[in-house]
Amino acid sequence: MTINIFTTMGTTSKNPFIVVGRIEPQYFCDREAETATLLKAIGAGNNVTLISPRRMGKTGLINHLFEQPAIADNYHTVFIDILHTGSLRELTHQLGRAVFDMVMPLGGKVVTTFLHALHSLAGKFGFDAMTGMPTFSIDLGDITRPALTLEEIFTYLDNADRPCLVAIDEFQQIAAYPEKNIEALLRSHVQRAANSRFIFAGSEFHILQEMFLKSARPFYNSTDMLELKAIDLDVYASFVRRLFAPRDITVDDDTVATLHRLTRGNTYALQRTFNEAYTILDDGERCTPDTVATALQNVIAGKEPMFRAMVGEVPDKHKGLLIAVATEGEAQCIFSSKFVKEHKLSTPGATQHSANHLMRHGLITRRANTYSLNDVFLELWLRLNYTTFTLHKALTQ
Numbered sequence: 484m485t486i487n488i489f490t491t492m493g494t495t496s497k498n499p500f501i502v503v504g505r506i507e508p509q510y511f512c513d514r515e516a517e518t519a520t521l522l523k524a525i526g527a528g529n530n531v532t533l534i535s536p537r538r539m540g541k542t543g544l545i546n547h548l549f550e551q552p553a554i555a556d557n558y559h560t561v562f563i564d565i566l567h568t569g570s571l572r573e574l575t576h577q578l579g580r581a582v583f584d585m586v587m588p589l590g591g592k593v594v595t596t597f598l599h600a601l602h603s604l605a606g607k608f609g610f611d612a613m614t615g616m617p618t619f620s621i622d623l624g625d626i627t628r629p630a631l632t633l634e635e636i637f638t639y640l641d642n643a644d645r646p647c648l649v650a651i652d653e654f655q656q657i658a659a660y661p662e663k664n665i666e667a668l669l670r671s672h673v674q675r676a677a678n679s680r681f682i683f684a685g686s687e688f689h690i691l692q693e694m695f696l697k698s699a700r701p702f703y704n705s706t707d708m709l710e711l712k713a714i715d716l717d718v719y720a721s722f723v724r725r726l727f728a729p730r731d732i733t734v735d736d737d738t739v740a741t742l743h744r745l746t747r748g749n750t751y752a753l754q755r756t757f758n759e760a761y762t763i764l765d766d767g768e769r770c771t772p773d774t775v776a777t778a779l780q781n782v783i784a785g786k787e788p789m790f791r792a793m794v795g796e797v798p799d800k801h802k803g804l805l806i807a808v809a810t811e812g813e814a815q816c817i818f819s820s821k822f823v824k825e826h827k828l829s830t831p832g833a834t835q836h837s838a839n840h841l842m843r844h845g846l847i848t849r850r851a852n853t854y855s856l857n858d859v860f861l862e863l864w865l866r867l868n869y870t871t872f873t874l875h876k877a878l879t880q
Contacts, residue, residue: 499726500758506543512722513714514544521548524707525680532695533684535711537857538751541684545650558648561585566653571662572629583619600639603632637672640679650682655690670701688850713748734770741878742775752859772878779874783864790864803828804837808847809865814854
């Protein structure tokens, strides 16, 4: 984990606005109600679908849940992120590695039981030359029958010595796999899993809602639904003041409120900006709107090469809609003649084609009839480079 280090009043301290890696409890902001909801659902034997925009804190919440005594003391926990998987084989590989990582600290007998459970991969595991312990040296090509290997993994989980809690992030990705009936296959395993509970997390509202709320789909009405929204402004402002306090740095609620509004409460954008502000402030200073504007500019500048590359890959015929949605922040009725005319787009039909392209490539997302960018910093970069928008004006007026 990358940690910013500072010398403060003769002591070394880390930046408390953590944006990478494990978040220690004292640096974790709120989510008390959501944590309680998840604990209640899992305790009642239910599975949960957790939906939120990207970078709103799903992964942090899941890791925070895993550390709660009711979970840590009673469950084996497994987490995988399948955003960049493209097939059942890749999903199976990710899950197999995650379960292997779970059993390794438990000792030789448990590891041996897991290895023996995966009959379809017999002889494929390697061993560390120094310790003699097995290693997960399975290549994708070694998984020749992914459906069978997946079944073996679920069978192992169902026979584990304690209940298992499995969280699969960006679960909507399975809808893009080329294999047929993936949802039905996974649903059948989940339905039979007496010893495991599942959290299906994701960021594409329209895909997940269809997957879990449409009666024709295999996962219909099979989970509790939890939407992760922005942290309450008052709660986050108090959190910011508390983390700045040891260095006698002060910040007005209005300053936090302005950034909260500009980022629509996106947890990562807030944390990353205050992480940067923490690095540029001296002890006893005030965190002002100008400070936040400078911090935000620094963060965006650091991401600019990536953003230029990303936008450079967008065909010109689709770029206009990307900029239009960024300009609006949350764009509605984007196929209307009014929206098309106002943003100098081509036609409603062409805009529909562009929207599908941008969603397919993960640049924008849709919730009901509202479209927005998946990355708040990319949104701000586009506004800075293609409109008259300025950070100073946005944060001081």
